[in-house]
Amino acid sequence: xxxxxxxxxxxLNPFEPSFFEDPYSQYAVLREGDPVHKTQFGAWxxxxxxxxxxxxxxxxxxxxxxxxxxxGRREQLALLAPDREARRSLAILxxxxxxxxxxxxxxxxxxxxxxxxxxxxxxGELVDEILDDLATREGPIDLVSELAFPLPFxxxxxxxxxxxxxxxxxxxxxxxxxxxxxxxxxxxxxxAIFDAIDxxxxxxxxxxxxxxxxxxxxxxxQAMIRADDDGDMLSDEELLANVVxxxxxxxxxxxxLIGNGVCALLAHRDQLERLVADPTLDEEAVEELLRYDSxxxxxxxxxxxxxxFMGAHISAGEMVMTCLGAANRDPRKFxxxxxxxxLSRVTAREHVSFGSGVHHCLGAALARLExxxxxxxxxRRFPDLELAGEAKLNxxxxxxxxxxxxxxxxxxxxx
Numbered sequence: 001x002x003x004x005x006x007x008x009x010x011x012l013n014p015f016e017p018s019f020f021e022d023p024y025s026q027y028a029v030l031r032e033g034d035p036v037h038k039t040q041f042g043a044w045x046x047x048x049x050x051x052x053x054x055x056x057x058x059x060x061x062x063x064x065x066x067x068x069x070x071x072g073r074r075e076q077l078a079l080l081a082p083d084r085e086a087r088r089s090l091a092i093l094x095x096x097x098x099x100x101x102x103x104x105x106x107x108x109x110x111x112x113x114x115x116x117x118x119x120x121x122x123x124g125e126l127v128d129e130i131l132d133d134l135a136t137r138e139g140p141i142d143l144v145s146e147l148a149f150p151l152p153f154x155x156x157x158x159x160x161x162x163x164x165x166x167x168x169x170x171x172x173x174x175x176x177x178x179x180x181x182x183x184x185x186x187x188x189x190x191x192a193i194f195d196a197i198d199x200x201x202x203x204x205x206x207x208x209x210x211x212x213x214x215x216x217x218x219x220x221x222q223a224m225i226r227a228d229d230d231g232d233m234l235s236d237e238e239l240l241a242n243v244v245x246x247x248x249x250x251x252x253x254x255x256x257l258i259g260n261g262v263c264a265l266l267a268h269r270d271q272l273e274r275l276v277a278d279p280t281l282d283e284e285a286v287e288e289l290l291r292y293d294s295x296x297x298x299x300x301x302x303x304x305x306x307x308x309f310m311g312a313h314i315s316a317g318e319m320v321m322t323c324l325g326a327a328n329r330d331p332r333k334f335x336x337x338x339x340x341x342x343l344s345r346v347t348a349r350e351h352v353s354f355g356s357g358v359h360h361c362l363g364a365a366l367a368r369l370e371x372x373x374x375x376x377x378x379x380r381r382f383p384d385l386e387l388a389g390e391a392k393l394n395x396x397x398x399x400x401x402x403x404x405x406x407x408x409x410x411x412x413x414x415x
Contacts, residue, residue, distance in 0.1 A: 036311065044312065048327060048330050052352055056356040060307070068319060120373065131377060142404050160220045161211065180193050201240060221243065257371045264293050275376065281343050301320045303318050386411055
């Protein structure tokens with residue numbers, strides 16, 4: 001009997017029919033057969049944990065699209081929407097040191113893990129309020145629209161001290177704007193994305209002006225306005241860009257963490273039952289859920305110089321996509337059972353779902369806290385919950401999640 005021939009490797013192909021249902025099978029083939037490869041779209045893709053971790057921390061890598069050899073994404077979008085200005089973002093997600101270092105230092109003064117931990121009780125209250133309402137329902141509920149989406153949005157809005165009247169609109173616009181991170185959706189929904197950007201900028205700018213007239217407010221936005229490092233403060237433009245970023249990055253990824261995490265638990269009932277029985281697992285469980293089905297699948301970098309990397313020659317100006325989802329399932333790092341869900345996995349916290357290096361996610365502490373409070377409280381309040389239909393994937397390459405997750409919270413009452 002001869003060994004089976006290895007699966008052929010053709011490079012990353014998000015257009016494969018089964019990709020969104022299970023990208024991890026394709027990642028596994030790439031990780032074993034061609035771990036550092038150049039795609040047909042011109043970008044490099046890196047899939048192994050060691051390589052992803054090293055690349056994200058490598059000096060000489062940029063996140064600024066202006067360093068791409070050829071038109072960057074914002075320039076491409078501008079060509080598709082010529083009546084709109086493709087503004088250069090001043091948010092820390094899209095700029096390099098030393099500007100990134102300066103702005104992150106000022107923003108992080110008002111967004112520390114300790115400050116986030118202080119709101120845990122309030123997050124728990126908000127979760128319980130939503131669960132109390134959902135408990136009155138006899139039919140199925142949608143986890144995304146009725147819990148995973150409104151909860152983190154309420155939290156970040158309360159933290160910032162945003163006016164009540166703007167929150168529902170901001171929630172809709174932020175969901176649209178995040179399509180700019182997906183190469184396919186960005187090119188097909190350009191007009192809607194720019195409309196949402198314009199609306200968000202206008203509302204947030206008005207909120208900043210309103211907040212400047214309320215110096216006694218004690219909230220995150222006021223803290224960002226007051227943030228001072230030896231006379232260095234955030235400009236209005238920098239405040240605007242980074243408040244918008246807190247809505248986009250700090251909200252959408254948490255929605256996907258909750259949705260992906262609950263779906264993973266429902267597909268692994270033994271692990272759900274472990275979590276129900278043992279509240280001390282909450283922290284470890286969220287780390288494993290982040291590893292198992294990462295809300296962010298890719299993180300981009302742009303080479304500032306020519307260099308050799310794992311046998312590949314990467315030229316200045318080329319885009320490198322680190323595949324966080326593939327790295328998080330790498331058996332070299334997480335063992336032969338890396339494709340399994342194990343809520344007590346001791347290495348789970350070493351996932352790269354929040355990136356690594358100087359651009360490590362600023363909102364990681366908040367996402368973790370919200371995931372712990374929502375998922376733990378949900379499964380213990382409704383330990384028999386089950387899917388009431390098919391969960392609808394969002395079809396995004398970068399921000400992996402579900403648009404709808406129909407749940408029957410109490411199947412016994414429904415019957």
